[in-house]
Amino acid sequence: MKHIEGEFEGIESLTIYYQAWIPDNPKAIVQVVHGFAEHSGRYLNIVNQLLPLDYAVYANDHRGHGKSEGRRNYVDSFNQFIEDEKLFYDLIKDKYQNLPIFMLGHSMGSMIALFFANKYESLLKGLILSGTGTGAGESTSKATKVVVKLLAKIIPKKYINPGLKAEKLSHDPEVVQAYENDPLVNADKIALRLGWELMNCFSKFDPITQNLKLPLLVQCGAEDSLIKGSEEALKNAFKMKDKSILIYDGLYHEVYNESKEERKKVLNDLSSWLDNHL
Numbered sequence: 001m002k003h004i005e006g007e008f009e010g011i012e013s014l015t016i017y018y019q020a021w022i023p024d025n026p027k028a029i030v031q032v033v034h035g036f037a038e039h040s041g042r043y044l045n046i047v048n049q050l051l052p053l054d055y056a057v058y059a060n061d062h063r064g065h066g067k068s069e070g071r072r073n074y075v076d077s078f079n080q081f082i083e084d085e086k087l088f089y090d091l092i093k094d095k096y097q098n099l100p101i102f103m104l105g106h107s108m109g110s111m112i113a114l115f116f117a118n119k120y121e122s123l124l125k126g127l128i129l130s131g132t133g134t135g136a137g138e139s140t141s142k143a144t145k146v147v148v149k150l151l152a153k154i155i156p157k158k159y160i161n162p163g164l165k166a167e168k169l170s171h172d173p174e175v176v177q178a179y180e181n182d183p184l185v186n187a188d189k190i191a192l193r194l195g196w197e198l199m200n201c202f203s204k205f206d207p208i209t210q211n212l213k214l215p216l217l218v219q220c221g222a223e224d225s226l227i228k229g230s231e232e233a234l235k236n237a238f239k240m241k242d243k244s245i246l247i248y249d250g251l252y253h254e255v256y257n258e259s260k261e262e263r264k265k266v267l268n269d270l271s272s273w274l275d276n277h278l
Contacts, residue, residue: 001051008091010063010084017067018060018088021047025054028100028125028278029092032059033085033116035107035131036198037073037164037187039066042179045256046104049267055274056096060088062112064194066184074157074191078201081112086120093123100125102274107131107227107253111201118208126215126277128270131253133220133229134237135202148195156193164188168225170252172259206237215242217273219266221251221258244273 002022010016019040030050032043040059047057062081064070075081085103092101102125105113110132117127151158164187166176179185218234231247238245246269251258255266 008060008087010068010087011080014063014084015069016060016063016084016088018058018091020056020058021051022056023051023054026056026096026099027054028102028274029056029058029096030128030274031085031089031092031101031103032057033103033105033109033113034059034062034065035109036162036190037065037185038179038182039184041066041184042182043256045263045267046270049271050274053271053275055271056099058088058092060084061184062109065186071157071191072186073159073189074194075197076156076193078112078115078197082115082119085112085116089120089123100278102126102128102277104128104130105132106256108198111198114205114208114212115201117212117214121212121214124214126217126274127212128217128219128273130219130255131221131224131227132218132234133224133227134205134233135228148192148199152192152196156191156196158192159189160192160195161188162190162195164226168252169254170257170259171250171262172257175254175257209237210239212238213240215277216240216244217270218243218245219255219269220247221253221255222247222249223251224253226253242277 005019007015007017034040039061043059050057061068064072064074103113110129166179216238234245
């Protein structure tokens, strides 16, 4: 096994950081797309689950996130995230031309992965979404949405506090504390432009999801308050024949980072699904 770090040139010449965990003889690649305000280094539970099973895991830090360049938690357009992931995909595929690539997106990353799949579906072996849903969670009121929509056009780089509560990510206090003390996490601010771009993506959720045909795995916590998306709504949204919608009772937003016993089942479900789709 080896761990590598590198950089590539993203859209509009921004430097994007990435890292990868590679077994001696990989049988497939999982391209991880992280969530809002965090970074690629928070997915070691996935890495530790998949690496012994001969999956290579590649993950980049989005522009304005983690170790990548860019104004923190800001984009001019959501499409910049999507096209950065396409460049990253190309980098991976160039190294492993004969291996299938699955994309795993969490939270905001699930929206990036959805829009990527909508545009480049034929490139992926399968799509995995966690912490996903049809709209922003309980902290985002209708009044907030109206204000963000108006101000995003006038002062797009102005920051507001999104009101995210770290204790709603996981029941594991170590995960919560690590998140709060992580210098690469910037969860106390979001640029108005990015806020509006996310809301706009949610408005397109249904038409995009209904057109996808590739194999799908969804893994969400039933007690996730950071994003809306019931089991029934998700099952109705996706129309492909090969879909597994797994909603875990009692779990919060980061199902891969839940308490050890709880996340064990989630991670086993993930690796079993991957093995069944090779």
